[in-house]
Amino acid sequence: MSADVFAALGEATRRRVLELLADGEQPAGALVEALRAQAAISQPAVSQHLRVLREAGLVTVRAEGTRRFYALDPAGLEGARRWLEQLAGAGDPLAPFAQPLDALATEVARGRRGRRAAAAEQAAAEQAAALTPRSGTPSRAR
């Protein structure tokens, strides 16, 4: 489970859905209406986007009667946030000092270059195939 998070975020309409869900959970129908306020789109199209977001672990669904309530899934967002965070600060020489102190200790001992590699490894291990489909498969991603 948990398909490619960033691929899901790569589409503008899906990001708009997430923004709408930031106001709290909403039934699928309400999302369709809200999206239609900005551009013409069919109900199945929205439903398909919701499926992608679901499979990426970015939203959760809850059935209530005939309606399906969608909500943001913090867990899914967290994965993307961490990957980004790991990358950020690479151009910023002061970045290491923004870390927790215990991490800083090993940082100093190891040197910057080493830390970067380790961070990449850790991230790859933690998030596994979720973010980089490549890890595990020696073949081409697409």
Added chain:
Amino acid sequence: MSADVFAALGEATRRRVLELLADGEQPAGALVEALRAQAAISQPAVSQHLRVLREAGLVTVRAEGTRRFYALDPAGLEGARRWLEQLAGAGDPLAPFAQPLDALATEVARGRRGRRAAAAEQAAAEQAAALTPRSGTPSRAR
């Protein structure tokens, strides 16, 4: 300038390039080699990915002799980070307390629902067409 950041991040190979650049700036050729260590890919393919990353504001280029050195662009990453941050915590009732204190004051005065809408507006205004191509164009995004 600055095309869709998340669309650029949506591709696994491009994310891998960014990870490689986290170790510091590198000439295009080195990136090609590094990518080839994991999967077969042509030089033009990499060049095209680099172009996308460039146009998204995620990397910068610097020419030196016959080589072109690529590096992460913190500004581009920052945009993505902020969008994600704005979304995160929507399911988390304690999120408002993680804010700076002055922001917290208006938060309490306004109530959660109001803040969310305001935050969305602010983000939309700041990042403009960079993240959501939709803002500004009343027509379909695709």
Added chain:
DNA sequence: TCCTTCCATAAGTTTTCGCTTATGGAAGGA
């Protein structure tokens, strides 16, 4: 039970995207 509402899935089409090979320009060394 029948009808309506809500939403997912199926099928088919068009557009986008990532890749390839081919080519050329720019910089530097012999």
Added chain:
DNA sequence: TCCTTCCATAAGCGAAAACTTATGGAAGGA
């Protein structure tokens, strides 16, 4: 000057993705 290296762009192709219309199932009210 000529040759080589480095890399971007052009053109074309196949696969994937996003959209459409059509359809059906599940839940609830009359």
